[in-house]
Amino acid sequence: MLVNDGREPIARTPFLRAVSLATGDVLRDKVFRVAELAPSERRVVGSLDLGGLDPTTTVLCAATEGPEVAWTLLCEPKEIEVSAAAVRARSIGSERVLLEPATPLVDARVTAGTARLSPRTFTLLAGSLEVRADSPLEDLRLRSVAGSHEIDWS
Structure with a gap:
């Protein structure tokens, strides 16, 4: 439609x-x-x-x-049958990170301690996404419909 x-x-x-x-x-x-x-x-x-x-x-x-x-x-x-693949993350200063997933992230939510993030929820079907914070990023976590994703900082 x-x-x-x-x-x-x-x-x-x-x-x-x-x-x-x-x-x-x-x-x-x-x-x-x-x-x-x-x-x-x-x-x-x-x-x-x-x-x-x-x-x-x-x-x-x-x-x-x-x-x-x-x-x-x-x-x-709840019926999705894919595992939560690791997501590569690259720091861009202390308050920005570039997320580079190898697979789609559907209905994802990212958190980082007490920092306010933008965007905090998103769907990324391809490519990368820059996440910005209002304070230094600590304890970055990512969850999508596939489950909790490991963050790969390499």
């Missing part, structure tokens, strides 16, 4: 992608024709066959061009 909540017409190129939670590999991918929506319009713009995919190890992503990605699990979170 593509939604235009704005006051101006929009034209977007939507896509759907099934991604492995275990490896980050794209299992299915479909890009749709440009969809033009009037203000306050919402429309189903396409579908993706998920037959044969393991719902306990797959996440479905929907997006258009840009950084915003909507996602949904294909099963209940």
Whole structure:
């Protein structure tokens, strides 16, 4: 479903992608024709066959061009069958850290002692993420739907 909540017409190129939670590999991918929506319009713009995919190890992503990605699990979170892989972390000064997971992090939450973090909760399907704190980072911890992740500072 593509939604235009704005006051101006929009034209977007939507896509759907099934991604492995275990490896980050794209299992299915479909890009749709440009969809033009009037203000306050919402429309189903396409579908993706998920037959044969393991719902306990797959996440479905929907997006258009840009950084915003909507996602949904294909099963209940408690049914996920992937382990929480270690996440590489690199310090960028005393109040910033770059997280570089090898696999997707879905519905993740990061904590660091009493520091306030931004972002504190996120979903990262690929790439890296910089986390900023209001004080020096201590005792960094990360948990996602896969469980608690070990932090690898190497």
